[in-house]
Amino acid sequence: MSASILSSVRGFVFDLDGCVWNGNTLNPGARETLAALDRAGRGLAFVSNNSRATGGELRERLHGLGVDVARHVLTPLEILGEVIRERFGPSRVLVIGSPDMAAVIARAGHELVDVKDYRAATVVAVGNDFDLSYERVTNAARAAARGAPLVTPNVDPRMPIEGGDFLPGSGATVAAIATAAGVRPIVVGKPEPPLFRMALERMALSPAAAAMVGDSVPSDIRGARAVGMVTVLYAPEEGTPAGEADLVVGSFAELARLAGVG
Numbered sequence: 001m002s003a004s005i006l007s008s009v010r011g012f013v014f015d016l017d018g019c020v021w022n023g024n025t026l027n028p029g030a031r032e033t034l035a036a037l038d039r040a041g042r043g044l045a046f047v048s049n050n051s052r053a054t055g056g057e058l059r060e061r062l063h064g065l066g067v068d069v070a071r072h073v074l075t076p077l078e079i080l081g082e083v084i085r086e087r088f089g090p091s092r093v094l095v096i097g098s099p100d101m102a103a104v105i106a107r108a109g110h111e112l113v114d115v116k117d118y119r120a121a122t123v124v125a126v127g128n129d130f131d132l133s134y135e136r137v138t139n140a141a142r143a144a145a146r147g148a149p150l151v152t153p154n155v156d157p158r159m160p161i162e163g164g165d166f167l168p169g170s171g172a173t174v175a176a177i178a179t180a181a182g183v184r185p186i187v188v189g190k191p192e193p194p195l196f197r198m199a200l201e202r203m204a205l206s207p208a209a210a211a212m213v214g215d216s217v218p219s220d221i222r223g224a225r226a227v228g229m230v231t232v233l234y235a236p237e238e239g240t241p242a243g244e245a246d247l248v249v250g251s252f253a254e255l256a257r258l259a260g261v262g
């Protein structure tokens with residue numbers, strides 16, 4: 001595929017961690033390229049699999065780093081309620097997760113079901129739950145076994161913490177509940193389609209009119225390819241082959257050039 005494909009792409013979805021930023025530092029040229037794309041009228045959206053932050057929190061972080069063109073910033077947590085509404089309509093949701101997760105689901109117009117009333121649940125949403133108990137796992141599994149779809153922001157096995165240690169991630173909890181229920185979870189985060197689809201919807205673009213730019217082949221490139229987007233691997237290491245991606249760029253300056261704005 002020729003490089004010029006990017007000059008006709010009408011919108012870009014950017015991965016955050018390892019692409020737009022590393023930790024609390026923007027990657028070189030990111031601010032300038034994003035501003036140039038915005039000035040040229042290209043759509044911009046940002047996605048992160050971080051399921052402990054809302055899009056609003058990450059947007060604030062981007063603004064704090066001088067990226068003032070970030071309007072659509074999506075995380076699995078942010079869109080969980082929307083995905084449930086699109087797939088299943090207004091639902092009665094049993095939440096096994098943080099108070100933040102329950103709040104975003106309620107804000108999307110769903111009714112929250114107490115864990116004791118699991119028989120009334122029409123959807124089970126599972127994330128990181130620091131009050132996890134055998135009763136909560138049991139009742140969530142029973143609700144899912146009775147036919148309530150099991151939805152989760154991500155199936156990360158671990159949450160890394162300081163000092164190289166970890167806590168079990170939502171994937172560990174989902175696995176317990178899904179195994180007991182005998183069902184497969186619906187995953188909202190990358191590489192599954194919902195996060196990409198929602199970003200395209202926010203920019204009002206079809207998949208073929210937009211490019212996904214990210215540093216992870218399994219998560220960004222495979223996921224975006226599966227929904228039909230153009231894919232750009234961000235690989236600062238010199239000589240990285242494009243592999244499964246349509247294109248590889250070594251810098252934001254190169255991306256700007258290929259997109260016809262630099």
Ligand SMILES: [Mg+2]
Nearest residue numbers: 015017018215
């Ligand atoms: Mg990344």
